[in-house]
Amino acid sequence: MSNPMRSGEVTEVRLDPPAGGRDGTAVPASARRSRVHPYRQPFTWWLRSRGYLLYVVRELTAVPIALWFVLFLVELARLGQGSGGYHPFTSPVFVAASVVCLAAALWHSFTFLNLAGLIMRIPRGDRDLNPRVIVGAAFGGFLAISVVVAGLLIWAGA
Amino acid sequence: MTAHADDTAAGEARYAPRPGPNRLQGLLWVAFANAAVLIALIAPAHILVQGVLAPLGLVPSFDRRYATFAAGIGNPLVKIYLLVVIAASFYLAGHRVRYVVHELGVHGKLAVGTVCYGLAVLGVAVAAYLLLTLP
Amino acid sequence: MDKTITVSVMRFDPEQDQKPHLQPYEVPYGEDQVVLDALNWIKAHVDGSVTYRWSCRMGICGSCGMNVNGQPKLGCSAFLRDYAPGPIVVEPLANFPVIRDLVIDMDSFMEKLRWVKPWIIRQETALGPGEHRQTNAQIDRYRQFSMCINCMLCYSACPVVPIEPDFVGPAAIALARRYDLDSRDQAGSERLRTLTGSDAIWDCSFVGECSAVCPKGVDPAKAIQQTKFESTMGMLLPWGGR
Numbered sequence: 001m002s003n004p005m006r007s008g009e010v011t012e013v014r015l016d017p018p019a020g021g022r023d024g025t026a027v028p029a030s031a032r033r034s035r036v037h038p039y040r041q042p043f044t045w046w047l048r049s050r051g052y053l054l055y056v057v058r059e060l061t062a063v064p065i066a067l068w069f070v071l072f073l074v075e076l077a078r079l080g081q082g083s084g085g086y087h088p089f090t091s092p093v094f095v096a097a098s099v100v101c102l103a104a105a106l107w108h109s110f111t112f113l114n115l116a117g118l119i120m121r122i123p124r125g126d127r128d129l130n131p132r133v134i135v136g137a138a139f140g141g142f143l144a145i146s147v148v149v150a151g152l153l154i155w156a157g158a
Numbered sequence: 159m160t161a162h163a164d165d166t167a168a169g170e171a172r173y174a175p176r177p178g179p180n181r182l183q184g185l186l187w188v189a190f191a192n193a194a195v196l197i198a199l200i201a202p203a204h205i206l207v208q209g210v211l212a213p214l215g216l217v218p219s220f221d222r223r224y225a226t227f228a229a230g231i232g233n234p235l236v237k238i239y240l241l242v243v244i245a246a247s248f249y250l251a252g253h254r255v256r257y258v259v260h261e262l263g264v265h266g267k268l269a270v271g272t273v274c275y276g277l278a279v280l281g282v283a284v285a286a287y288l289l290l291t292l293p
Numbered sequence: 294m295d296k297t298i299t300v301s302v303m304r305f306d307p308e309q310d311q312k313p314h315l316q317p318y319e320v321p322y323g324e325d326q327v328v329l330d331a332l333n334w335i336k337a338h339v340d341g342s343v344t345y346r347w348s349c350r351m352g353i354c355g356s357c358g359m360n361v362n363g364q365p366k367l368g369c370s371a372f373l374r375d376y377a378p379g380p381i382v383v384e385p386l387a388n389f390p391v392i393r394d395l396v397i398d399m400d401s402f403m404e405k406l407r408w409v410k411p412w413i414i415r416q417e418t419a420l421g422p423g424e425h426r427q428t429n430a431q432i433d434r435y436r437q438f439s440m441c442i443n444c445m446l447c448y449s450a451c452p453v454v455p456i457e458p459d460f461v462g463p464a465a466i467a468l469a470r471r472y473d474l475d476s477r478d479q480a481g482s483e484r485l486r487t488l489t490g491s492d493a494i495w496d497c498s499f500v501g502e503c504s505a506v507c508p509k510g511v512d513p514a515k516a517i518q519q520t521k522f523e524s525t526m527g528m529l530l531p532w533g534g535r
Contacts, residue, residue, distance in 0.1 A: 142199055154207060
C-alpha cells in the first residue's frame with residue numbers, strides 16, 4: 001500500500017506535535033501565557049462552609065474520646081496505691097467532663113456508622129445491598145453492643 | 159505517547175506520584191477504619207456507665223471499690239480487651255489529628271505524622287505498662 | 294426603573310495587575326437569569342474584557358465553573374434570585390492558579406485525569422467476536438460515577454487539593470472507579486495498584502465537600518472511600534485481592 005506521505009511531492013511532514021504545543025498546535029512554550037496568579041489556601045478555609053466546620057468537629061471528636069481513656073488510665077494507676085490509696089473519680093467536674101466526652105463519642109459513632117453504609121459495597125447477585133440496610137444494621141449493632149457492654153460493666157461485679 | 163518538551167509556562171510539572179501500592183498509607187488507613195468502628199461501637203457505653211452513671215451513684219451494682227476493680231483488672235482477658243480499646247482510641251486520635259493539623263496549615267507531613275503517631279504509640283506503651291503490672 | 298443587582302467580578306490582567314481585584318457591576322435582574330447571563334451582559338454592554346469560560350449554558354459541558362459567594366458552582370446553574378438582593382461576588386474556582394479574570398489553569402486537572410487511564414483496557418485490541426454486551430445491572434454498577442462532566446467544582450471544594458500536589462483528586466478517582474466497575478474493563482488490579490500509589494488517594498480525609506458541590510450527583514467521596522476500602526481488603530484477606 002503506497003503511503004501518500006512518501007509521494008515525493010510533500011517535502012516536509014509534521015507527524016508529531018511540535019515541541020512546546022502539547023495540544024498539537026504550533027505554539028512554542030515561550031509564547032504562551034505570561035504569568036499566572038498562584039492560589040494560596042487561607043488558614044480559615046474551614047470556616048467558609050457548614051460542611052467544612054462539621055468535618056473539623058467530626059475529626060476532633062477523637063480527642064475527647066482519647067482524653068477520657070487517659071483519665072481511665074489515671075484511675076487505673078491509682079490501683080498501684082493499694083486499697084488504701086485507691087479511690088475512683090467522684091467529682092462533678094469528672095462527670096461534666098465525661099458528659100462532654102460522651103457527646104463526642106456519640107457524634108463519632110453517629111457519623112462513622114453512617115459512613116460505613118457508604119463505603120461498603122456488598123454485591124448480592126446482580127445488585128448491591130441497599131446502603132440503607134447496611135447503615136441500619138450498623139446502628140442496630142451499635143445499640144445491641146452498647147447494651148451488652150453496659151450490662152457487663154454494671155452487673156459483672158455483682 | 160509522542161515526546162515533546164515539558165511545558166512549564168504555568169509552573170506545572172507532569173503529575174507523576176510514585177508508583178504504588180503504598181502499603182504504609184494503606185495500613186495506616188485500615189488500622190484507622192477498624193479502630194474507628196470499634197470505638198464507635200463500644201466507647202459510648204463505657205463512658206456512659208463509668209463516667210456518668212457510676213460517679214452519680216445511679217448504678218449501685220457497678221462496684222467501684224478497690225477489691226472489685228482490682229479483681230476485674232487482674233483478669234487477663236480484661237487486660238487484653240482494655241488494651242485493645244485504649245490503643246484504638248489513642249490511634250484514632252493520632253490519625254485524625256494528624257490529618258486535621260496538616261490541613262489546617264501545619265506543613266511537614268513527615269514531622270506531623272511522626273509526632274501524632276508517636277504520641278499515640280507512647281500512650282499505648284503507658285497503657286500496656288499499667289495494665290500488665292497492675293494491680 | 295428596572296431592577297438591578299450588583300455583581301462583583303474578580304478581575305486579573307496578568308500584564309497589568311499585580312494581584313486580582315473585585316470590580317462591581319450593576320446588572321439587570323431577572324427571576325430566570327443566572328450568573329452566566331449576568332457575565333454575558335457585562336461583557337456585551339459594559340466591559341468586553343471580562344474573560345470567562347462557558348459553552349452549553351445548561352449544566353452539561355462543565356466549562357463555567359466559578360466561585361459564587363464563596364461556593365463553587367456552575368455559572369449557568371446559579372440563579373440570581375437565589376442571591377438576591379445581592380451583591381453577588383463571582384471569583385475564579387478556588388485551588389487553581391488564575392490565568393486571567395475567571396479563567397483558571399486546569400493543566401494539573403487534565404494531567405490527573407490522564408494519569409488514571411480513563412479508558413477501557415482489555416486483552417484483545419480488535420473488536421473480535423462483536424460488540425461488548427452489558428446488562429442494565431452491570432451498567433448500574435458504574436453509572437453514577439460516569440456522570441462526571443469534568444467541571445472541577447469538586448477540586449475547588451476539596452481542602453486537600455491546594456496543599457497536596459500528589460493528591461490525584463475526587464473526579465480522577467471517581468473516574469478510575471467508573472472504569473474499575475465497568476465489566477468491560479480488564480485492568481482491575483493494575484489500575485487499583487497505580488491508583489493507590491504514593492499519596493494519590495490517601496491524602497483524602499473524607500471531608501465530603503466534593504460530593505456536596507457536585508452538580509451531577511457523582512458522589513466522588515463515596516468513590517474514594519470505596520477505593521480505599523477495596524484496595525486494602527487485599528492486604529488483610531488473602532482471598533480479598535482483586
